[in-house]
Amino acid sequence: MKKYAVVFEKAPNNWAAYVPDLPGCVTTGRTLEETRRLIRETG
Template identity: 40%
Template sequence: MEYEIIYEKSSDGWSAYVPELPGCTSAGADRAEIENNIKEAIELHLELLHGQEH
């Protein structure tokens, strides 16, 4: 499944969030780091959601 990811640059680095997954956010120092971080955040978010279903 694919999700839209919104990336935002600030003076402190980068942040990202997934509109379809409320609460799924991440931050990083640069674009490469935030891309990896948000992918991990999505995986963990989905694991938590699936765990709550059982």
């Protein structure tokens, strides 16, 4: 399985995540835990 770096950013009301090496691989979630789960499902 190939590994990619994920960037997490905290916004005032949610979290965002994206994978710089995979254009379009982005997600947002209400919590960091939710965002981590969602970015795994997206990739």
